[in-house]
Amino acid sequence: MNLSSLYFGRRVAPLLALGFASGLPLALTGGTLQAWATVENVSLQEIGFLTLVGTAYTLKFVWAPFIDRYVPPLLGRRRGWMAVTQILLALGLIAMGMLSPGQSLGPLALLAVMVAFFSATQDIAFDAYRTDVLRPAERGAGAALSVLGYRLAMLVSGGLALIVADQWLGWGRTYALMGLLMLVAVLATLWAPEPERPGQAPVSLTEAVIEPFKEFFARPQVWMLLLLIVLYKLGDAFAGALSTTFLIRGAGFTPTEVGTVNKLLGLSATIVGALAGGALMAKLGLYRSLMAFGILQAVSNFGYWLIAVGPQSIWLMAFGVGLENLCGGMGTAAFVALLMGLCNHQFSATQFALLSALSAVGRTYLAGPLTPPLVESFGWPIFFAMTVVIALPGLWLLWQRRTEIDALDDRVKAEANS
The missing domain is CATH 1.20.1250.20 (MFS general substrate transporter like domains)
Structure with missing residues (x-):
């Protein structure tokens, strides 16, 4: 298998955009959000409280069985959950941009918690999709493209977002722009193929x-x-x-x-x-x-x-x-x-x-x-x-x-x- 057919194959290529969608929200509920709060003179104690927003990423295994058990009505068990969470993430990021940490820190923090939860849920579905869709010989390439997309998203939502917010758009519009980027990721989910051998969903949540x-x-x-x-x-x-x-x-x-x-x-x-x-x-x-x-x-x-x-x-x-x-x-x-x-x-x-x-x-x-x-x-x-x-x-x-x-x-x- 040559490199072009490996990395541009139908099952592997979409993982670049899907990895980008997976990585985009992390900084926006972490370092970038803390930078926004710092610029608006939020107290150090309250900024420290914002570090708890990302707890969902460490606890995502708790509700992963729910993602295994239930199948959305469209796009199958994995892509369906990916599309749902990407739409919710886009709306959540746009909503965050309508608030300000200096004036509405509580509601903004609550929205950030929701975005982190939806982001962790997207990660659950994406990791499962990548596991199910790739053939054994494609797994290394699939992992590599996922890492590439994820790291590029961290650059965009981290360093680049700070520059855009400071120099051009302001914080609210920057978060809205990030929400629109997440909405574009839905197109990658639509383009991505279904697994050749999708696993059968468990018959009950207990199972x-x-x-x-x-x-x-x-x-x-x-x-x-x-x-x-x-x-x-x-x-x-x-x-x-x-x-x-x-x-x-x-x-x-x-x-x-x-x-x-x-x-x-x-x-x-x-x-x-x-x-x-x-x-x-x-x-x-x-x-x-x-x-x-x-x-x-x-x-x-x-x-x-x-x-x-x-x-x-x-x-x-x-x-x-x-x-x-x-x-x-x-x-x-x-x-x-x-x-x-x-x-x-x-x-x-x-x-x-x-x-x-x-x-x-x-x-x-x-x-x-x-x-x-x-x-x-x-x-x-x-x-x-x-x-x-x-x-x-x-x-x-x-x-x-x-x-x-x-x-x-x-x-x-x-x-x-x-």
Whole structure:
């Protein structure tokens, strides 16, 4: 399969726009909303309260069974929910633009909570759709295009939205513009094809809640697979936990230098890595891709070590940040493909929501709390060398589970060809 047919195929190409729709609301209920409130002189305590708006993203597995169970009257079980939530998101963002945090913070915060809820629900449906529609050989490419669309949306709704609001349209009209962009995403949902083998919806909500867990935990060696999900990107999570703080405070670069290199070059490298990883996965298969990209992902953390021990150089920072993000993007493409492969199509909304929540455990509960004391105890150079070691248990466990992952890959391919 050549690159053009892989990335421009009927099932893969729409994921770029759908990934964009998935990423667009996040900053608009997070950093961009906080910036708007700051400009309008809202108190720091109230701005801190706004950070709770995004709670829905961490709890989306709670109502994922509802998305598995019920089928909207149009466009099928996955695309139907995507279209419904995209329309509600468009209306919600436009409504947010009609208010002001300086004058109507309470109603605006309530609208933001609703937008975050609809956005998390869209993510549930989109992750399930991507899992159901892609053939095994397309999963890496599908994951890569989704990441590309998501990151572009973060640029648009984050940095670009701030510039547009400050220089041209003002905050209210900027939010209305973002709502119109979300409305355009409905066209991508209409264009996207139905899965070739759509899973049968559970017959009851009780079954939708219980059976995804029952089916998943009945699999052999399931606890080892769950541990692999936690460990696979753990070294990457530790290296990135305080990377911006390190570059400014530890390496002595200015915020402008860090913003330019870490954000623009880092984002570009992540996108290139994800696209390259998706293309290579079609040839290497799931296990070999996970192992190869996992090794690169671990070794690339030495890029930050070089920045820590080397002379202060913008080019050295660009090399280290670019290398780490390039390899991290490749690892992400393979990792998302693994999560998709582990899902049963009948319960893909619930199972993917659970697995993606589990994948955040290492980043949230291990890397975040443990990185500061490790840096204080050992210093930045030794810490970044340690992140390479932290990545090794995940690679060892991946090697231990190679037979099961190969069997998973073969089973999914056989089901696709049957």
